[in-house]
Amino acid sequence: xxxxxxxxxxASHGGVRSGRGxxxxxxxxxxxxxLLIWMIIPLALTLWFSIRNYKLDDPSxxxxxxxxxxxxxxxxxxxxxxxxxxxxxxGGVLIATVxxxxxxxxxxxxxxxxxxxxxxxxxxxxxxxPTVAALVxxxxxxxxxxxxxxxxxxxxxxxxxxxxSDMPLFSIGIIVAWQWIPFATLILLTAMQxxxxxxxxxxxxDGAKAVSRFIHIIVPHLGRPITVVVMIETIFLLSxxxxxxxxxxxxxxxxxxxxxxxxxxxxxxxxxxxLGSAGGVIAIVLANIVAFFLVRTVARNLDA
Amino acid sequence: xxxxxxxxxxxxYGDINIIQGVDLDIQDREFVVFxxxxxxGKSTLLRMIAGLEEITAGELKIDxxxxxxxxxxxxxxxxxxxxxxxxxxMTVANNMGFALRLAGVPKAERDxxxxxxxxxLQLEPLLQRKPGQLSGGQRQRVAIGRAIVRQPKVFLFxxxxxxxxxxxxxxxxxxxxRLHSSLAATMxxxxxxQIEAMTMADRIVVLRSGKIEQVGTPLELYxxxxxVFVAGFIGSPKMNLVPVKVQSAGADGITIxxxxxxxxxxxxxxxxxxxxxxxxxxxxxxxVAISADGPIAGEITVVEHLGGETLVYVxxxxxxxxxxxxxxxxxxxxxxxxxxxxxxDEANVFDTNGAxxxxxxxxxxxxxxxxxx
Ligand SMILES: Nc1ncnc2c1ncn2[C@@H]1O[C@H](COP(=O)(O)OP(=O)(O)O)[C@@H](O)[C@H]1O
Ligand SMILES: [Mg+2]
Numbered sequence: 001x002x003x004x005x006x007x008x009x010x011a012s013h014g015g016v017r018s019g020r021g022x023x024x025x026x027x028x029x030x031x032x033x034x035l036l037i038w039m040i041i042p043l044a045l046t047l048w049f050s051i052r053n054y055k056l057d058d059p060s061x062x063x064x065x066x067x068x069x070x071x072x073x074x075x076x077x078x079x080x081x082x083x084x085x086x087x088x089x090x091g092g093v094l095i096a097t098v099x100x101x102x103x104x105x106x107x108x109x110x111x112x113x114x115x116x117x118x119x120x121x122x123x124x125x126x127x128x129x130p131t132v133a134a135l136v137x138x139x140x141x142x143x144x145x146x147x148x149x150x151x152x153x154x155x156x157x158x159x160x161x162x163x164x165s166d167m168p169l170f171s172i173g174i175i176v177a178w179q180w181i182p183f184a185t186l187i188l189l190t191a192m193q194x195x196x197x198x199x200x201x202x203x204x205x206d207g208a209k210a211v212s213r214f215i216h217i218i219v220p221h222l223g224r225p226i227t228v229v230v231m232i233e234t235i236f237l238l239s240x241x242x243x244x245x246x247x248x249x250x251x252x253x254x255x256x257x258x259x260x261x262x263x264x265x266x267x268x269x270x271x272x273x274x275l276g277s278a279g280g281v282i283a284i285v286l287a288n289i290v291a292f293f294l295v296r297t298v299a300r301n302l303d304a
Numbered sequence: 305x306x307x308x309x310x311x312x313x314x315x316x317y318g319d320i321n322i323i324q325g326v327d328l329d330i331q332d333r334e335f336v337v338f339x340x341x342x343x344x345g346k347s348t349l350l351r352m353i354a355g356l357e358e359i360t361a362g363e364l365k366i367d368x369x370x371x372x373x374x375x376x377x378x379x380x381x382x383x384x385x386x387x388x389x390x391x392x393x394m395t396v397a398n399n400m401g402f403a404l405r406l407a408g409v410p411k412a413e414r415d416x417x418x419x420x421x422x423x424x425l426q427l428e429p430l431l432q433r434k435p436g437q438l439s440g441g442q443r444q445r446v447a448i449g450r451a452i453v454r455q456p457k458v459f460l461f462x463x464x465x466x467x468x469x470x471x472x473x474x475x476x477x478x479x480x481x482r483l484h485s486s487l488a489a490t491m492x493x494x495x496x497x498q499i500e501a502m503t504m505a506d507r508i509v510v511l512r513s514g515k516i517e518q519v520g521t522p523l524e525l526y527x528x529x530x531x532v533f534v535a536g537f538i539g540s541p542k543m544n545l546v547p548v549k550v551q552s553a554g555a556d557g558i559t560i561x562x563x564x565x566x567x568x569x570x571x572x573x574x575x576x577x578x579x580x581x582x583x584x585x586x587x588x589x590x591x592v593a594i595s596a597d598g599p600i601a602g603e604i605t606v607v608e609h610l611g612g613e614t615l616v617y618v619x620x621x622x623x624x625x626x627x628x629x630x631x632x633x634x635x636x637x638x639x640x641x642x643x644x645x646x647x648x649d650e651a652n653v654f655d656t657n658g659a660x661x662x663x664x665x666x667x668x669x670x671x672x673x674x675x676x677x
Contacts, residue, residue: 202389221393
């Protein structure tokens with residue numbers, strides 16, 4: 001939803017401000033039109049449902065709820081938790097992917113034997129469906145009885161960690177990061193390959209050792225691609241869902257419930273479409289606030 | 305004091321030998337130009353001196369000390385790259401001061417040195433700009449400034465002017481020559497452009513496929529190329545290289561059969577030239593003239609009027625066209641049948657293997673040094 005909102009607004013912008021004498025607006029109307037319908041109809045329906053009393057399991061309750069759904073949601077303590085969880089998840093995964101993505105990009109930019117295969121392997125998780133990835137992590141790796149991690153920690157005499165009950169959000173974060181590090185690596189690796197070798201050599205002649213070169217040449221060079229990674233990932237990370245559904249179902253309690261999952265819980269588990277829609281509207285508003293700031297910083301960064 | 309000495313320096317990538325044994329002594333404050341066609345290994349050789357490329361075999365000495373295993377920043381060199389390689393996120397001042405900053409030079413001293421270099425290169429108004437906001441020529445200056453700030457023993461340039469337009473190139477050429485005399489530093493300059501080599505060098509090193517073909521002053525190379533390759537590479541317009549046959553070799557020189565059957569006697573030592581063997585006559589366009597009693601006959605194919613001079617290309621039946629450099633007032637017409645005469649004492653003869661035969665008399669000018677040491 002957020003993605004379509006931002007792209008369409010940028011697209012229409014670009015069309016109007018074409019530098020040439022030709023009016024390009026008619027040319028982009030068809031696609032803008034499709035995007036608008038695509039976006040407007042679900043948005044309108046969501047808005048409409050959000051002010052209605054609409055429970056799937058009780059058709060007798062109908063009529064306008066006014067802002068009742070909203071006030072219920074905004075005063076519900078689980079919304080605050082969900083917001084906080086969303087921010088933690090997005091922030092944590094962003095940090096992890098950027099840090100590991102940068103390290104992998106620098107590493108895989110070097111020449112070493114088996115580079116091709118190694119690159120393929122580091123990219124591979126990106127092609128695994130979120131549901132499958134979560135299942136693999138839950139059952140094969142993090143399972144406290146049969147999991148690989150438990151096997152390792154036990155053979156070291158440390159006992160097993162019950163990942164999803166002791167640190168549910170962190171565990172989900174690990175899974176999501178595992179899926180998104182390849183994306184960051186891919187983008188940053190491409191950026192690394194466009195780094196002028198002579199710049200690195202000039203830095204070597206100037207007396208910069210590996211660490212100084214990383215700090216003074218590579219990190220500034222990766223500044224823009226990192227902003228791009230952050231922006232794109234944020235859009236997707238705000239709506240993480242499958243990983244939560246498959247592993248913790250938002251629990252224990254609501255310890256790993258994010259906004260998306262809360263909406264799902266309200267709308268489909270509790271059969272309250274009105275409440276779910278109101279949550280959706282809140283999510284849209286929040287996502288657009290985030291997107292607004294992101295696009296602004298990125299645009300500034302890309303201009304510089 | 306900064307001398308650079310290479311002793312049978314070699315470089316190979318796997319089985320491919322890129323540099324095949326180079327011996328060279330570069331004196332203090334000398335301006336040496338490596339010139340050669342693209343891919344001959346000029347950059348590789350320069351990068352080996354810089355320490356950016358490992359030396360496979362042989363010895364590299366700077367100031368008499370072997371530096372094969374010394375890292376680039378400890379060799380006391382500075383390099384100007386073809387792409388300038390400025391740090392795009394740093395201002396001009398920070399670009400120039402980067403090495404000093406890494407070396408822990410205090411800020412005040414650093415700023416003073418950067419200001420100094422900026423003044424020499426007229427970069428002062430640009431110090432707070434980023435490289436992206438500079439023109440090509442200004443970036444070039446910053447790259448040179450970054451080298452100057454470090455006060456290196458030896459400056460290395462890798463085709464620094466090849467990204468500039470023609471007018472700017474001439475201007476920067478003069479500027480680098482001026483810097484060379486004012487900084488009194490040793491400079492090694494790589495280019496594929498023989499005009500840059502001729503105009504800037506104290507000594508030119510002509511490279512081909514990783515081997516030195518000849519080392520000498522510009523005029524030495526111009527007048528006495530050691531072989532056909534150097535003869536064809538140095539000089540613009542190119543030297544005429546005419547396939548000929550040896551008729552006889554005597555004490556005064558060699559008599560050759562020219563295209564069309566005419567003969568000419570060239571005063572070179574020709575003891576080992578067998579009668580009837582193939583040879584190459586090398587004669588510069590300015591040493592060929594259109595004259596009624598010349599030994600070569602041909603037809604004018606192309607005439608290029610350059611204003612001050614005229615280049616006339618003459619088809620002599622066999623071999624390549626012969627280029628004649630005539631005066632700007634030449635009345636040569638395309639299609640006219642003409643005869644060509646040669647200044648035989650300015651001509652070179654190359655044997656079957658392409659090596660030059662030693663001339664009987666040597667011009668004093670060829671051994672002229674640009675400046676006394
Ligand atoms: N890393 C490398 N691996 C293999 N061959 C290389 C490498 N770098 C350069 N070469 C080869 O070395 C030769 C000389 O290159 P270079 O020194 O750049 O030539 P120049 O500067 O004279 O144009 C070229 O034929 C090039 O293909
Ligand atoms: Mg080169």
